[in-house]
Amino acid sequence: MSILAEHPGEGTSRLDLIQLTDVTVSFDGFKALDIGYFAVDRNALRVVIGPNGAGKTTLCDVISGKTRPASGRVVFDEVDITGMADTAIAARGVGRKFQTPTVFDGLTVMENMELALPRTRGVWRNLFARTAPAERELIESILTRVRLIESRAIESRHLSHGQRQWLEISMLMVSRPKLLLVDEPAAGLTDHETALTAELLNELKGHHTIIVIEHDMEFVRRLGSEVTVLCEGRVLSSGTLEHVQNDAKVIEAYLGRGKER
Amino acid sequence: MSLALLHRNISRSAPWAALLVFTVVMPLMYAGGAIDIGTLNTWGKYLAIAIMAIGLDLVWGYTGMLSLCQALFFTLGGYCMGMHLAMHGPLDDGIPRCLSVVSSEVGGIQLPLFWQPFASLAATVALVALVPGAVAFLFGWFAFRSRVRGVYFSIITQALTIAVWLVLCRNEMRLCGTNGLTNFVTIAGFDLRAPATKVGLYLLTVAMVAASVVLAQWLVRTRTGRVLIAVRDNESRLRFAGYQPVAYKVWVFTLAAILGAVGGALYVPQNGIMTPEYLVAKESVVAVVMVALGGRGTIYGAIVGALLYKYLENTLSTVLANNWYFVLGGLIVAIVLFLPDGLVGAWRGLGRRLRERDARQAARSDAPSAAVAS
Numbered sequence: 001m002s003i004l005a006e007h008p009g010e011g012t013s014r015l016d017l018i019q020l021t022d023v024t025v026s027f028d029g030f031k032a033l034d035i036g037y038f039a040v041d042r043n044a045l046r047v048v049i050g051p052n053g054a055g056k057t058t059l060c061d062v063i064s065g066k067t068r069p070a071s072g073r074v075v076f077d078e079v080d081i082t083g084m085a086d087t088a089i090a091a092r093g094v095g096r097k098f099q100t101p102t103v104f105d106g107l108t109v110m111e112n113m114e115l116a117l118p119r120t121r122g123v124w125r126n127l128f129a130r131t132a133p134a135e136r137e138l139i140e141s142i143l144t145r146v147r148l149i150e151s152r153a154i155e156s157r158h159l160s161h162g163q164r165q166w167l168e169i170s171m172l173m174v175s176r177p178k179l180l181l182v183d184e185p186a187a188g189l190t191d192h193e194t195a196l197t198a199e200l201l202n203e204l205k206g207h208h209t210i211i212v213i214e215h216d217m218e219f220v221r222r223l224g225s226e227v228t229v230l231c232e233g234r235v236l237s238s239g240t241l242e243h244v245q246n247d248a249k250v251i252e253a254y255l256g257r258g259k260e261r
Numbered sequence: 262m263s264l265a266l267l268h269r270n271i272s273r274s275a276p277w278a279a280l281l282v283f284t285v286v287m288p289l290m291y292a293g294g295a296i297d298i299g300t301l302n303t304w305g306k307y308l309a310i311a312i313m314a315i316g317l318d319l320v321w322g323y324t325g326m327l328s329l330c331q332a333l334f335f336t337l338g339g340y341c342m343g344m345h346l347a348m349h350g351p352l353d354d355g356i357p358r359c360l361s362v363v364s365s366e367v368g369g370i371q372l373p374l375f376w377q378p379f380a381s382l383a384a385t386v387a388l389v390a391l392v393p394g395a396v397a398f399l400f401g402w403f404a405f406r407s408r409v410r411g412v413y414f415s416i417i418t419q420a421l422t423i424a425v426w427l428v429l430c431r432n433e434m435r436l437c438g439t440n441g442l443t444n445f446v447t448i449a450g451f452d453l454r455a456p457a458t459k460v461g462l463y464l465l466t467v468a469m470v471a472a473s474v475v476l477a478q479w480l481v482r483t484r485t486g487r488v489l490i491a492v493r494d495n496e497s498r499l500r501f502a503g504y505q506p507v508a509y510k511v512w513v514f515t516l517a518a519i520l521g522a523v524g525g526a527l528y529v530p531q532n533g534i535m536t537p538e539y540l541v542a543k544e545s546v547v548a549v550v551m552v553a554l555g556g557r558g559t560i561y562g563a564i565v566g567a568l569l570y571k572y573l574e575n576t577l578s579t580v581l582a583n584n585w586y587f588v589l590g591g592l593i594v595a596i597v598l599f600l601p602d603g604l605v606g607a608w609r610g611l612g613r614r615l616r617e618r619d620a621r622q623a624a625r626s627d628a629p630s631a632a633v634a635s
Contacts (some may be wrong), residue, residue: 087504090500095502104490107491126484214567
């Protein structure tokens with residue numbers, strides 16, 4: 001769809017957009033993450049799956065700067081971002097959708113979207129910031145797409161769970177990050193809403209680099225992208241969904257537990 | 262006219278009606294002899310306190326930081342103005358009388374260096390904003406950068422206030438100790454005891470309240486104001502959107518401090534004395550009660566709360582003496598139980614319910630006619 005087709009500004013590079021090398025994270029001696037190498041190419045969509053406690057959300061935390069790795073290197077867009085502050089990483093173009101939808105309750109849907117616009121973050125400049133007609137059109141077209149256009153003037157505290165998920169995904173879309181970290185976008189959604197989410201992520205694919213964390217195998221199948229399986233903090237397997245589903249290690253560690261439908 | 266429409270019209274005209282009452286009706290009542298100059302002067306002081314409350318509403322109501330040092334900034338602004346007024350009052354060997362009576366040195370003292378800028382009214386006006394602004398900026402920067410939040414923020418702001426109280430109470434600080442600054446005679450050449458001067462100060466205060474409302478209402482509608490609400494709702498989410506909450510928090514905390522100081526500076530010439538008593542724990546809590554009573558995050562609520570609180574305190578403490586504090590305690594409990602959104606919040610909630618009722622009735626009256634048509 002045209003509203004999402006615009007390419008986020010970037011130079012072309014041989015390097016992958018995001019690379020993690022020898023990254024470890026420990027919580028009180030427990031190794032939550034121990035990744036030898038994990039990388040996602042520019043404009044690719046990667047799905048990360050794994051049983052509970054596999055380190056999927058910790059992976060997002062490391063990339064977005066919420067958690068500092070104990071060792072290893074995180075390179076984003078050819079810059080070493082290991083240990084950088086969360087705001088600095090966000091400013092470099094890493095956008096994140098949290099597992100539980102987090103939007104600003106006291107603001108209307110429109111105001112939430114306006115805060116997500118890729119604009120200045122300064123106090124003084126924002127005193128005089130106005131939403132340009134083109135930006136308003138972009139926001140309205142995204143809101144129409146996710147069926148929130150009728151609710152644009154409503155404070156987001158009054159939205160349903162599904163609508164909040166949508167709003168947060170929409171905020172991510174309007175902020176045009178180079179890398180989107182999407183943590184369980186289908187959690188708590190109806191089947192119909194899940195289908196629409198998959199459709200949207202497929203539209204974003206090819207124009208944005210996206211890492212999706214998901215439990216729902218039907219949803220993963222719909223995305224039809226490369227899959228990385230995490231287990232106990234390690235990369236267990238990578239490849240197409242069919243490939244990893246037939247991988248003996250994955251079957252033992254993950255599917256063997258009866259997680260697969 | 263439907264109730265919802267009536268509610269909307271009242272809501273829209275109320276600020277203008279209040280402005281009319283304070284700028285025209287009350288001075289006319291004084292001119293006509295219906296109220297005396299003391300009453301007008303008292304309302305001038307209440308209005309000065311309302312400016313401080315507007316500042317607290319920005320910090321607490323909009324940004325969600327329960328600051329217990331708003332009275333500190335009020336006091337700092339008051340001291341700046343008080344020093345200026347004391348220097349233009351009676352002097353003993355070039356020293357303001359309130360200062361010379363509390364200094365025990367044999368042979369008197371020299372005027373301390375830091376008093377000297379306050380000789381000029383222009384410098385004083387600048388310092389009223391600069392001194393509390395600088396204190397708030399530095400304190401806020403350290404506190405917010407260290408991610409001091411929630412109840413811990415409330416505690417350290419209260420501790421800061423108590424610390425300054427201890428400092429101001431000491432005679433060696435050359436700020437007149439517990440006696441405070443007094444013996445005010447003139448301001449900009451006008452006699453402070455003259456009724457005309459009192460009317461002038463009253464009107465200046467009303468104008469500053471109006472200016473503060475315009476400023477605050479504009480601010481909360483800008484994108485910066487939206488970010489402040491976002492800080493209140495979910496600060497960590499805001500960081501992942503690339504915003505620096507610390508910058509916004511320091512900024513609004515400093516702005517609120519300046520509003521508090523302006524209130525203090527307007528209060529002092531109308532009150533005639535400034536002492537460290539405004540720094541005791543009660544005063545900062547009272548500022549919070551005012552905003553809660555009127556309604557957090559509404560701007561007008563801060564004014565309504567401040568005026569109502571001071572009016573109740575003044576009238577009830579005359580009748581009930583110290584039993585007034587039981588009423589105050591009951592008031593706080595009643596707000597928490599029955600008016601969590603304060604008076605202005607409850608009024609707006611009423612309007613919302615009236616509009617919803619109208620919408621339901623409209624839907625219901627449409628339904629039967631549709632049935633008939635089919």
